[in-house]
Amino acid sequence: MHSIHELGDLVAVRxxxxxxxxxxxxxxxxxxxxxxxxxxxxxxxxxxITEIETYDCYEPFQVEK
Incomplete structure (x- = not known):
């Protein structure tokens, strides 16, 4: 985890x-x-926890053939 921020009932995590x-x-x-x-x-x-919303960004990877 890099950072966690709380605002009322919402927590943002990076x-x-x-x-x-x-x-x-x-x-x-x-x-x-x-x-x-x-x-x-x-x-x-x-x-x-009543709701989780996640946004992912994968680093480029090699696709094997």
Missing amino acids: LTWTGTVAQDAGPFGAGQELTAHIAQFVRVDGGL
């Missing part, structure tokens, strides 16, 4: 996600690393 592909799946090969930069907006009511 983060970077990385994951490694476990097995060949579609155009992705096992061991390939994926990275996404994410903005996420979370609405909370009574201490419970």
